Structure formats: C-alpha cells, structure tokens
Amino acid sequence: MNRRYGERALNRLLGLLPLLIGLLFLSLWEGLVRALEVPSFVLPPPSAIAVSLFEDFPSLLESLLFTLKITLGAFALASLGGVMLATLFAHSRLAERALMPYAVVLQVTPVVAIAPLVILWTGLDNAWAALFILATLVAFFPVLASSLLGFRSVDLGLRNLFRLYGASRWQVLFRLELPSALPHMLSGMKVAGGLALIGAIVAEFVAGSGTATGLAWRIVEAGNRLNMPRMFAALLLLSITGIVLHLALSGLEFLLLRHWHESRLQREA
C-alpha cells in the first residue's frame, strides 16, 4: 500500500518533469540574453515574446484561425477520402491496381514542388484553395495506407463467422471491417493531423506575400521586419496548435479504443 502510494507520487512528479525543464530552460534563456546583451533581432528574451504575444494577440489570433481552418478542413477531407478510398481498394483489386500508383506518386512528390503549380491553377486570389488542396494532399496518404492495412488485417475466423451467418456485404463492412480497421485508421489520422498543419504552413510559404493571412505569412512578415519577438510568438502559437491537434486525436483514439484494443490495455504486472 505504502509502496503504491509512493509510486503514484513519483509518477506525478515525473509528469511535472517536462514543465520543470521548460521553466529552467526559459530562465536560462532570459538570463543569458540579458547578461550577454544579445540584440532582440537576433534572439529576443522570452519576456519580450510574451509581451508581443499579448500585444499582437488580436491579429495573431486572426492568422491562427485562418491556418486552423485550412488545417482542420484538409484533415477532415483527407481522413474521409483516405478511409473511403481504402474501403474501395480493400474490395476491388482492380481499383487498387489502377489507382494506387497515382496515390503513391502524389505521396512521394514533395508538396513544395507542386505548390507553385496548384497556386497557379487556383489563382492568387484564391490562395486559400491552393493551401487547402496542398494540405489535403499531404495528409491524405497516411490515412489511406493505414486504413488499407486495417482492412487487410481483419480476423479470418470472424470473416468465416460472418459468412456462416449469411451477413450481407454492408453488414460485413459496417459490423466487421470498419471496427477491425479502426485502430489503424486512427493511427493514420494521428499522422495526418500533423501533416495537414505542415502542409498548410509550407504551402503558405510558397504562395508568398499578400496572398494569404495565415501564421506562416506572419512568420515571414515578422522576419522581413526583423520583429523577432512576433516571429517567436507566431511560432509558439503554431506549436501549441500542433500539440492540441495531437492531444485531441490521441483523446479520440482513447475514447474509441479504451474498452477493447491491446494498445489501450493497462499492463498488469
């Protein structure tokens, strides 16, 4: 009992460890920048970043919302499209053989390389559409690949059982294949969430000045003006967005799998 309690306290302490290290790092940063009198346009102290974050918050928030819309929209479309295409591929060898090579081509071609082309097609007035398309393209493949793996790993015994009881194709899909593939889909979606954000940012970098008003553009703009505190503030918002996205998807995964999946089992010592 006592030992258990001790372990729990230790675990709580270990959970705080990253926070402590972060605080230590920030204090060191602040202290060194001040002591060595590093100019703000090279490396601003954390305090200056905090001030900038506070003062520029309304405009930064607008940019954040723009980037967030692109990211979430692209993530949703990529997830839906990936799962649907995987469903098609899992049931039609022909479709898989015909289309899979193109999915791979889209995946292996760097998004930066096709960005100018897509922007040209959508027109600079509709830069958001280009960002949306590019972010979707980047996020799409992991969902497709892992969902397909999920469909392929359906238990053969359960397949036989469904056949034995005369299950229809739809029953097999909704009551056997989709639940079986769910853990794989979710892990693909976790990767896709991060990639959608990266796609949205990279595409905005390529789109260049004045076309879009997302966080990427704020970073470029702040860099051009040597406004390093604002640049760091924008960066901070970006990484917070990434973390929140990841946490949200991990939370979703936990909610959906906590009852049954091996990855969610507590290890019984």
Added chain:
Amino acid sequence: MSQALIDLDRIGKRFANGFVALEDFSLSLRPGEFVSLVGPSGCGKSTVLNLVAGLTDPSAGRVTWPEGDLRQVGFVFQEPTLMPWATISDNVALPLTLANPAASARGTVATMLDKVGLAAFAGAYPRQLSGGMKMRASLARALTAGPSLLLLDEPFAALDEITRFDLIEQLLSLWQEQRFTVLFVTHSITESVFMSERVVVMAARPGRVVAEIAIDEPFPREAGFRAQPRYAAWCGLLLTALRGDGPASVS
C-alpha cells in the same frame, strides 16, 4: 435408421496448390447425434467442418441436406473468435442480429449467457475474460440461434484440463436439453471416447475415413466413466484404429 440430417457423399477436396485434403470421404449425420471426428494433424478434419458449414465447396462428390438445407449451423472455432470491440452480450447476439437487425435479441442472449454461466459478464468485453470464459461465450454464440447442427473445431485444445472438463460437461448438458446434432473435431482420443456416441477415425494424405466406431456406452456419460477400465479399453481400441490396424471390439 432415421433420415439423415446431412449427407456427405464421396467427397473429394483438392486445394488450388494441388494438396488433396480429402478423398472419397463419406459421412452421414442423424438428427440429434453426437459424432467425433478423430485423426492426426492434416487429415482434413477441419476441411470436413468447412464443407458442412458451406464455407468451402467440394471438388468432387456432394453435400446434401435430405430434410432441406436449413443451414442452421453453429460453429465453434479453435479460437474463441470474438469481436474485441463488442460486449459479450453483443457477441453472443451476432447470429440473431445479422439475420434480423431490427429484432431484439436481448432475452434469448440473456438466457444463453445464463446457461453457460456468463450472466454476470454480459456487458464485459472479451479481453476481460479468461480463455475458458471466452470459449464459453463462443459456445453460447453458436447455440443462440438454436442451430440444428453444431460444429466444433477442437474448441478445447488450448484450455487447461480443469476448464476443459467443465466445458465438456456444460456442452453435454446443453446437448441433452436441445438435442442438436454435433460434429466434434478433435485430435484427443480420450475426449472423443468420453464425448461421443460415434467416432469417425481419419487418416492423412489423403484425408479419408479408416474406421467408424460406435461407443456403446450410456450417453451422455457420467464423469466417473473416465475412471472405468472400459473407458481405457475404448481409448485403446481407438488408438489401434488410428494406427491403421483396424478396429476390434471392447468386450
């Protein structure tokens, strides 16, 4: 002799890779009969079950259901084969909900779970159950739709002996109650002697019947039968048949 429930007539089964799983295999099951299929690994026992269940088609010969193909077949596999994302209750209800998604299976499922001693675990998930309990859930699922034929593919092979004895007893009492026909595949001589009225002995390469032995003892058997010399004699007889020396008799 009463009309057969199912007839397998001179079945041949050759797989795509050329492997001959069954050759000239005939078997007839009467309604309510408890038959074991015993043989070494790879003699095509599981293939026979798949043929009966309609999960695979014969390359030669015919499978017929003289009383009409009701296909009310329950199947217990070597593994419990439960859906990990569904509760025990939902797993057991599967045959009913697949056949009629709108109907409520609750009452039937509750009765079935009670019979296999899992009433308290209706809402549990498979991972929360022991191996023996999972197998009982699998048995309950196979029987929930009231099948005329129950196929068992070495369902007890992975269980410890105590759990196995419990399950066998449970199965026999369910059989006594519902009188479904059972085709029980095993590679355990002792299990087949204890559990069946008739034992069909198979040999491998190619899979075929080498002997059919009616175990002429009161059925279902008392647990004490395992301690009787006649039990050992039947086992010895079966072993002889398995080795291909032809059946003798137990006097």
